[in-house]
Amino acid sequence: QQQVKQSPQSLIVQKGGIPIINCAYENTAFDYFPWYQQFPGKGPALLIAIRPDVSEKKEGRFTISFNKSAKQFSLHIMDSQPGDSATYFCAASLSGTGANNLFFGTGTRLTVIP
Amino acid sequence: GAVVSQHPSRVICKSGTSVKIECRSLDFQATTMFWYRQFPKQSLMLMATSNEGSKATYEQGVEKDKFLINHASLTLSTLTVTSAHPEDSSFYICSATTLNYGYTFGSGTRLTVV
Numbered sequence: 001q002q003q004v005k006q007s008p009q010s011l012i013v014q015k016g017g018i019p020i021i022n023c024a025y026e027n028t029a030f031d032y033f034p035w036y037q038q039f040p041g042k043g044p045a046l047l048i049a050i051r052p053d054v055s056e057k058k059e060g061r062f063t064i065s066f067n068k069s070a071k072q073f074s075l076h077i078m079d080s081q082p083g084d085s086a087t088y089f090c091a092a093s094l095s096g097t098g099a100n101n102l103f104f105g106t107g108t109r110l111t112v113i114p
Numbered sequence: 115g116a117v118v119s120q121h122p123s124r125v126i127c128k129s130g131t132s133v134k135i136e137c138r139s140l141d142f143q144a145t146t147m148f149w150y151r152q153f154p155k156q157s158l159m160l161m162a163t164s165n166e167g168s169k170a171t172y173e174q175g176v177e178k179d180k181f182l183i184n185h186a187s188l189t190l191s192t193l194t195v196t197s198a199h200p201e202d203s204s205f206y207i208c209s210a211t212t213l214n215y216g217y218t219f220g221s222g223t224r225l226t227v228v
Contacts (some may be wrong), residue, residue: 032216041205043207043219044219045218046216046218089157099146101160104158106156107155
């Protein structure tokens, strides 16, 4: 059973556009929702994370929107750049302290066209 | 910030030989380390969870005798792929976690078995 569902599978936007990636989760006990960026041949790098007590979090050009009642969260990338072309993974876990596993979404391959 | 060093980044080995991959937390003590496997264009698949000084917990379907995990200290975990076969070729990623820094990923190891 896929604990975290992610869409779309791939996304192409023009430079300056705002790609939006969506995730939905099943387990209402999850309370830590990070987004990771992965370049080919590299490990995932944390972009931004949110906990369910807030509905939105911004860090630089990256924004997470969180809807607890719908069990959904999304990543928005403002003013996207070709350097943002990568695969993005959403994830969820219990507590976020590191003691529990991260459940990953299936990933979204983003291409930003110059 | 937290840094996790993973070595080697790439390794090619002959079928039937064993390969060891190291994962070190450089500036923090990791309470838990996770090992993942990633196939091309797919998400991270959890293989096992390890805590210092105790046996690793393997996910269903992962052969513990084939993928040996040793977590000898709070800063070092190793994954040994024993009697490697071409189907073991994959991208292996470790994650070290701590209460303060959450999840930090290594840069991954590309294993090719010929």
